[in-house]
Amino acid sequence: LKTYLKQRQALVNGTLGKLLPSRRDFPASIHDAMRYSVLGEGKRIRPILALAASDAVRGKRARVLPAACALELIHAYSLVHDDLPAMDDDDFRRGKPSCHKKFGEALGVLTGDALLTFSFGLLAGVGSRVNGDAGVRLEAIREVAEAIGTFGMIGGQVADVGEGRRRPTRKQMERINNWKTGALIAASVRVGALLGSASASRKPAPGALRGLARYGEKVGLVFQLVDDLQDGDGAVRLEGAQAVRRRAQQLTRSAIRELAPLGKAGEPLAGLAEFILNRKV
C-alpha cells in the first residue's frame, strides 16, 4: 500500500503542477499563491480515492484524472479559507506559513475563491481534450456542488464556528461530522465511480456502483471520527474516545464489505479504508 500511495501521490502532484496556471501568468501573485497552497505536502487522499474508485470499475485513467485533481483543489480551497484570521486563524499549514500569512489576507480570500472556481472549470472540462460523457460530468458537478455546499462541507463549517457551539445531540453531531469532511470524501469516491464507469469498456458488476457509494459514505465518516479522536473533539466529547474508536473500526469493516461486488478490483480501496482508519492526522 505504501508504494501504491507514493505512486499515486506522485501522479496527482505531477498533474496538479501541470494543470495549475504558471507563476509567470499575469497576475503572477495569485497564481503563485495557488501553487503555494496546493503543491508540496499533502496525502492526496481525495484524488487517490477517486482514481481507485475509477480503477475498481475499470475506468480510463485519463478521463478521471483532471476531476480527481479538482477534488484536491477543493480541499486546498477549504484549508486556505479555514486558516483565515476570521476563521480558525492559523499561521501555519503543513509546516509552512499559511496562504494569508505568506501573501496577505486579501490574497488569502481570493486564492481560495480562485481554487474553487478553477475546480469547477476542471470538472466541466476546461482545457481537457476529452469531450463526451457530458451527462455524467454534469452529474459529477452536481454531486460535488452538493457535497461542499451548505448541506455539506460549508454547512459543517458553519455549525462548527457558530451554531455548533450549543451542545449538539449525537444525531446532530453525526450530521455535522458527516458534512465537515465526510461529504467531500464520499463525493470523491462517487465522482471516480461515475466518470470511471462511463469510460469503461464493460459495464460494472451489478451492485458495484451502489456498493462504492456506501463505501464512500462510511470511509468519509471514519475520516472525520479519526480527526475527532486526534483532537479529542466532536464525537469524542459526546461518546468518549473508546466508543468512537470502536465505531470507526466497525464502520471500516462495514465499508470494506461494501466492496464485495467488485471482487479483486476492490482491494486497493480496502487498503485505503484501513489507511484512513490508522492514519495520523
Add this chain to the structure above:
Amino acid sequence: LKTYLKQRQALVNGTLGKLLPSRRDFPASIHDAMRYSVLGEGKRIRPILALAASDAVRGKRARVLPAACALELIHAYSLVHDDLPAMDDDDFRRGKPSCHKKFGEALGVLTGDALLTFSFGLLAGVGSRVNGDAGVRLEAIREVAEAIGTFGMIGGQVADVGEGRRRPTRKQMERINNWKTGALIAASVRVGALLGSASASRKPAPGALRGLARYGEKVGLVFQLVDDLQDGDGAVRLEGAQAVRRRAQQLTRSAIRELAPLGKAGEPLAGLAEFILNRKV
C-alpha cells in the same frame, strides 16, 4: 424599457427567492446570510442580459432562468467577498450593513463561498427537472468558470488590490477593466445565447450567436468604463473623462450594430446597452 426592466427584475427576484435555501433550513445562519446578501435591492443586469439573449434566439425561458439566477448569485458572492475587511472593507452595501457587518466576518467568508458553490450547482442543474442539453450546459459552466477565474473577474480583483497599483499601461488597464466586470457581463450574454439556442424550436439566424458574443464583450467593457467614470478611476486616470465617455458611447453604438442578424428580436438588448451606458452606479 422601464416596464421591461421592472418585470424582469420581479421575475428574477421571485425565482431567486424560490431557489435559495430557506432560512428555516439548518444551519439557519448561513441561509439567512445568503438570502440577505442576494434579495432586496439590485438591478439584476446579468440575469436580465441572459434572459434577453435567450429571448433574442427564441429560447425557452424555463431552460435559462436558473442559470440566469446563478449569474446574479455569482455577482452577489463577489460583492460579499469584496466588502470584507481584508478587501475593500465596506460597512454598507445597497443602503444596508454589508454581510460581514451583519453576520460577522467568518460568515462573510462562508456566505460568499456558499453563493459561488450554489451557483455552479444551479448551472449543473441541481434541483431542476429539466435534463438534456448536457453538452451545452457544460459549455456554459466552462464559460462562467473562465469568466470569473484568475484570467477574469478574480484576476481583475488581484490586479486592483495589488499588481494594479503600479501605473498600468492603457493596454493593461483595458485588460484589467475587461476582467473586473466585463468578463461576467459578456459570459451572461453568452450563457443566455447558448442555453437559449439549445432550447429554441428553430436554429438562430446565421451570425446571431457570434453577434451576441461580440455584443456581450462590448457592453461588458462599457459597464466598467461607466464605473470608472463615476469613480474617476481606472481608465479615467489614464485617458481623461471626456475620452472615456466618448469611447463608451462608440462601443455602445458598435455593440448595437452587432445585433443586426437578430432583427427585431434584438431590440430589448439594444435598449439594455443604452441602459448600461446611461445608468447611475
